[in-house]
Amino acid sequence: MSQILIVEDETHxxxxxRFNLEAEGHGVKVVENGxxxxxxxxxxxxxxxxxxxxxxxxxxxxxxxxxxxxxAQDYVPVLILTALGRPEDVLIGFEAGADDYLPxxxxxxxxxxxxxxxxxxxxxxxxTSSTAPTVAGSSFRFGDKxxxxxxxxxxxxxxxxxxxxxxxxxxxxxxxxxxRPVSRKAILExxxxxxxxxxxxxxxxxxxRLRRYIEVDPANPKHLLTVRGVGYEFxxxxxx
Ligand code: CA
Numbered sequence: 001m002s003q004i005l006i007v008e009d010e011t012h013x014x015x016x017x018r019f020n021l022e023a024e025g026h027g028v029k030v031v032e033n034g035x036x037x038x039x040x041x042x043x044x045x046x047x048x049x050x051x052x053x054x055x056x057x058x059x060x061x062x063x064x065x066x067x068x069x070x071x072a073q074d075y076v077p078v079l080i081l082t083a084l085g086r087p088e089d090v091l092i093g094f095e096a097g098a099d100d101y102l103p104x105x106x107x108x109x110x111x112x113x114x115x116x117x118x119x120x121x122x123x124x125x126x127x128t129s130s131t132a133p134t135v136a137g138s139s140f141r142f143g144d145k146x147x148x149x150x151x152x153x154x155x156x157x158x159x160x161x162x163x164x165x166x167x168x169x170x171x172x173x174x175x176x177x178x179x180r181p182v183s184r185k186a187i188l189e190x191x192x193x194x195x196x197x198x199x200x201x202x203x204x205x206x207x208x209r210l211r212r213y214i215e216v217d218p219a220n221p222k223h224l225l226t227v228r229g230v231g232y233e234f235x236x237x238x239x240x
Contacts, residue, residue: 001026002026002049003026003048004051004115005041005046005051005052006029006030006031007037007052007054016108032057034062037065038065038068042074051076051077051079052079052081052111053065055089056084062080063080064096075163075164075165077118077121079098079102079114079118094166094205099165138150144156147171147172152164152168154214156213167210170210173187175234177234179233181230181232182230182231184232185231186231188203207232
């Protein structure tokens with residue numbers, strides 16, 4: 001049974017979500033503000049498999065909550081749910097460290113599908129790491145870097161970066177398509193399961209972050225190339 005934390009100050013939305021998630025067999029806890037969410041996750045260390053997080057909350061907003069979680073090295077999958085559906089808000093949400101994003105008013109079936117998608121990824125990661133630590137495809141080495149897809153870590157020389165679920169998934173998708181350009185739209189569809197008319201600039205933020213981890217000079221990338229008019233291309237072994 002998966003445990004899901006709902007952070008939502010509107011009771012009717014919170015209870016609707018609880019009802020539907022429990023009907024799918026999940027355990028649900030509801031808190032009404034960001035401070036309670038942070039205390040539950042960081043201090044009380046209650047284990048959750050996913051968080052559904054509203055943005056407009058009394059006190060700390062949802063963006064601040066996810067940012068503080070990531071700063072505290074907590075990488076629980078977070079889906080942000082908000083009335084703020086403007087492209088710049090989507091960007092802020094992803095930049096803060098959210099894994100997925102759904103604007104209000106939301107379609108319940110879509111929300112449930114997105115939550116299940118986060119839980120599946122989490123479960124897959126858990127299973128591969130506990131049963132088959134050396135399973136093929138669980139890590140990828142290029143140059144002096146090693147991506148550990150199970151532990152969501154990127155080893156770069158002596159440094160280790162903890163990646164979020166979506167950073168890992170994006171890197172996996174780019175590596176899987178090594179040597180050919182992939183469009184932002186393909187990335188959104190394959191990594192985020194987004195088919196709506198989402199602003200594809202959200203991707204650029206993630207690329208900037210990944211470059212900070214894997215490039216010697218992020219402004220002059222060798223592995224994670226911009227392909228003008230198309231999108232991005234991963235190159236494992238740059239020439240020269
Ligand atoms: Ca709210």
